[in-house]
């Protein structure tokens with residue numbers, strides 16, 4: 001508790017800080033408290049909407065699309081625009097709180113698990129799932145282009161349902 005209050009001191013004093021302090025006091029024993037703590041940890045100002053979105057993302061390890069976050073938020077009587085959701089998820093990804101996985105330009109997932117891991121993507125179901133640790137070892141990586149450093153290797157292993165694959169062969 002003390003640590004959080006100290007961090008809050010760095011936020012400019014004003015209405016926002018008052019709201020934050022009140023929120024902290026009233027929610028310190030609820031999941032909302034840990035979402036605030038998490039956002040502060042990643043240097044993200046915990047507005048109410050960001051906290052709500054973080055609560056959805058971190059309810060369990062999952063891969064969600066912006067549309068799924070939006071429909072979940074709206075089903076909980078929250079009113080958020082699609083632009084707010086995209087901006088918030090983009091901010092969370094830039095700050096390293098979540099990982100953005102671009103399956104194709106029209107399909108972007110947000111992963112609450114930021115550890116290094118690869119994914120299966122089922123083109124029939126549109127589902128993204130984790131490949132278990134240690135099953136996809138990447139070796140013989142090429143030399144990096146001059147003036148670059150490695151950030152991460154992302155592998156998306158595209159699969160389809162066996163039934164549909166058989167249909168396609170006929």
Ligand SMILES: [Zn+2]
Nearest residue numbers: 111113129130
């Ligand atoms: Zn994942």
